[in-house]
Amino acid sequence: MVLSTGLTGKEDMMEMSHGIVSAEEWQEARKRLLAQEKEFTRLRDTLSRQRRELPWELVSKTYRFDGPDGEQSLPELFDGRSQLVVYHFMFAPEWDAGCPHCSHWADSFDHAIVHLNHRDVTMVVVSRAPYEKLRAYERRMGWHFKWLSSGRSDFNFDYGVSFTRDQVAAKRAIYNYVEQDPGVSDREGISVFVRGGDGSLLHTYSAYARGIDMLNVD
Template identity: 45%
Template sequence: MNYPQIVTREEWLNARKELLVKEKEATRARDRLNAERRRLPMVRIDKEYVFDGPKGKVSLLDLFDGRRQLIVYHFMFDPSWDKGCPGCTNLVDNIPGNIARLYEGDTSLVLVSRAPLAKLEPYKQQKNWTTPWFSSYGSDFNYDFEATVDGGEVPGVSVFLRDGEQIFHTYSTTGRGVDILLGTYNYLDLTPLGRQEEWEEALNRSATSVQG
């Protein structure tokens, strides 16, 4: 890749100030987007879903663990696979070991995969993960929330709100929409080399050509 241009400190400060204007606008745009996301309408969940967990069969309500909100990460693990998706593995590696702040926000976080629990548990132990992981094997959960599409697994996030025993689906995203959960990506985005992925190199070349 081409390294950034070498300039004087004054030139760098001028360029940094120009970028700061764009960064502040992006932050404000993100705040507006987050507010709009919170205003999305929601759907009542009337269907019963059963999951396999370390303590046996549990319901979607059980996954809340008494909290008002639930974030489900749809971890790609097809029943025929022996290992979990590398990309999903990277994402779970990015989950903080201490998510107490999330709990303070009355929110639970769990992983759900279509593979049987007998395959999930050894993989979880191998990776030394502590995030609760449940199997939706044999249920429609993955299909209903588009984590399995046309027979293939899709990474994604679904968010639920609980009011008493009533459950509502408030948000879902897939693909690049889960990038926000990847802490190391956010760190690498601050660096000159970035994530060092092919799609990113194309953007770098495009920006260089525009600048002259």
């Protein structure tokens, strides 16, 4: 049952598009949605378990990064912890500023990283732009997390977030595990690494596009 609101114009259209009901009817509708939400939660728990059970890939290639501590290797980015999370921030070498969407998400990184560090996890941000550009933009935005340039290595290309001029022009590249038009030369993503007991470096997970929604903690 939809009740009359007495509203007119856009306000009336907005109200009527949802339907105005009694308290009893609202409770029943909310319970039906709650059942679906609970099912989604159970599915998410299952997916999280399957994510943890993924096999790990041995990282045999050497990568070098430029950052606030000078040149560092990928193992050095762990900063003594056993796990490393890398956020692939969209900032191509020729750009003068970082991606606005990545910037919105990065606004929450500083506080989140404090909690990750207490759980044996280091998180850093990596882009292809020269470190001088990253540092200038970081100061402009008021951030303090560790941001490094991978511009002198194949890191971004190997982990599926950067593409050649030919790939962009042809609108054909592998992004998010399928061939598609990447749109631009650099895209967003997240990659996770762990240190093996024997000191080996292992790649455990990468996600792109909507797969990185878990990082949006605003």
